[in-house]
Amino acid sequence: MLTVRRAFRQAGSPKAKALFLVIALGSWFLYFFSHRIFDRTAPKLTINNLADGETLTTSLLLEITANDQRAGIKDLYLQINDAQPQKLQKLPKQTIKRVREYNYDLSSLEDGQYQLTATALDRAFRTNESYLHINFSVDRNPPQVHFTTKPKVGLQGNTIAIFIVSNELLGSIEANMFGKVQTFYPLPMSEKSSEYYWYRCLVGVSVTQQIGYHSLDLIATDRVGNQSTATFVVEIEKKEFERGGYIKLSPQKQKLMLDKSKGRSDNVKRSQAYTVSEKTAKQLWDSHFIRPASGILTSPFGKYREYNTGIKRHHLGTDIANQTGTAIYASNAGVITLAERLYIYGYSIIINHGQGVSTSYSHLSKIEVAVGDNVEKDQLIGLMGATGQVTGPHLHWHMAVNGVAVAPEQWTEVNFSSPKSKDPN
Numbered sequence: 210m211l212t213v214r215r216a217f218r219q220a221g222s223p224k225a226k227a228l229f230l231v232i233a234l235g236s237w238f239l240y241f242f243s244h245r246i247f248d249r250t251a252p253k254l255t256i257n258n259l260a261d262g263e264t265l266t267t268s269l270l271l272e273i274t275a276n277d278q279r280a281g282i283k284d285l286y287l288q289i290n291d292a293q294p295q296k297l298q299k300l301p302k303q304t305i306k307r308v309r310e311y312n313y314d315l316s317s318l319e320d321g322q323y324q325l326t327a328t329a330l331d332r333a334f335r336t337n338e339s340y341l342h343i344n345f346s347v348d349r350n351p352p353q354v355h356f357t358t359k360p361k362v363g364l365q366g367n368t369i370a371i372f373i374v375s376n377e378l379l380g381s382i383e384a385n386m387f388g389k390v391q392t393f394y395p396l397p398m399s400e401k402s403s404e405y406y407w408y409r410c411l412v413g414v415s416v417t418q419q420i421g422y423h424s425l426d427l428i429a430t431d432r433v434g435n436q437s438t439a440t441f442v443v444e445i446e447k448k449e450f451e452r453g454g455y456i457k458l459s460p461q462k463q464k465l466m467l468d469k470s471k472g473r474s475d476n477v478k479r480s481q482a483y484t485v486s487e488k489t490a491k492q493l494w495d496s497h498f499i500r501p502a503s504g505i506l507t508s509p510f511g512k513y514r515e516y517n518t519g520i521k522r523h524h525l526g527t528d529i530a531n532q533t534g535t536a537i538y539a540s541n542a543g544v545i546t547l548a549e550r551l552y553i554y555g556y557s558i559i560i561n562h563g564q565g566v567s568t569s570y571s572h573l574s575k576i577e578v579a580v581g582d583n584v585e586k587d588q589l590i591g592l593m594g595a596t597g598q599v600t601g602p603h604l605h606w607h608m609a610v611n612g613v614a615v616a617p618e619q620w621t622e623v624n625f626s627s628p629k630s631k632d633p634n
């Protein structure tokens with residue numbers, strides 16, 4: 210400062226003195242404001258604890274850092290969706306020069322999707338701005354799951370469709386009924402509605418299922434792990450299955466029936482084929498099933514029969530009798546999972562219709578399809594015959610839902626695709 214004073218004194222004439230003063234003031238002004246005059250760089254904006262696309266499952270105090278090395282930060286605004294932008298107060302601590310920190314509490318946000326916009330303005334005369342957009346969602350509440358089916362009654366040997374609706378997409382659904390895991394699959398309609406998600410569980414009721422009240426216990430977990438539970442009660446009623454029918458098998462066929470290894474071999478192959486449908490989440494069938502062949506219904510599903518081998522059991526299929534060579538059509542669309550000759554069942558075909566549903570066609574004289582083929586509803590798949598353990602030419606038409614043998618005729622009357630369809634029982 211002394212040198213400046215001395216320079217001023219030695220500047221000579223008043224005119225020169227004035228010029229000196231102007232230059233000195235100008236220099237001083239430039240010295241103190243240059244960073245605000247010449248700063249053309251926007252501030253650096255960072256959100257430290259929220260990433261784009263993140264889902265918040267707990268409360269969060271947002272941490273924002275704004276940094277402007279030349280002019281420094283003037284203001285920081287925060288906007289959530291279309292709400293009014295809020296000016297945030299900087300935190301008192303300032304660890305590094307020209308770096309400011311801000312907090313914003315996100316704990317009051319409801320579950321949903323959000324877009325956050327942070328805007329930082331610097332102190333430059335031209336005001337440089339920078340923006341930061343972050344899309345995130347909040348999911349702190351358990352899913353709201355409701356059964357959309359009224360408390361209902363199921364019959365032994367039938368299929369029950371249980372529907373649930375959820376307010377959010379579910380990550381998993383664990384369900385148990387009859388001491389068995391039951392699977393809920395998303396319904397295709399859930400794609401149309403953005404607000405609700407529909408799921409359906411098809412429960413096969415065994416012909417020997419104990420009558421009375423049974424509950425389906427469910428744990429629904431959303432995509433971030435929030436859980437809710439629900440219970441649905443179904444009353445299982447007794448089905449009066451037809452009784453009687455004494456089946457006389459030839460000595461050769463009696464031997465076949467009593468040879469447990471043959472039956473076991475058939476059942477292993479059949480259950481393997483049925484399991485494929487339990488792993489197929491997509492519904493391949495469409496609306497009602499059709500009766501696969503013309504002919505006389507000789508033995509309805511569930512009929513209790515006695516054989517001359519001494520064995521008494523429910524007949525777990527529907528028999529349609531006609532001449533050898535009568536066309537057999539696919540009951541509904543699906544994929545072939547078995548097409549070969551079995552010991553007891555003769556030439557057999559199994560179709561996977563998806564979501565644990567399969568139909569099988571046995572005692573054929575000819576198979577017209579191969580494993581892996583896609584078939585349409587009403588497509589010719591084989592010809593009626595009398596192969597395997599039979600007394601005459603007929604089709605043994607069987608249906609499995611989640612591994613349980615159920616009456617296929619019910620599926621020709623009920624469309625299980627929609628919760629609006631008439632009561633399945």
Ligand SMILES: [Zn+2]
Pocket residue numbers: 508524526527528604605606
């Ligand atoms: Zn049969």
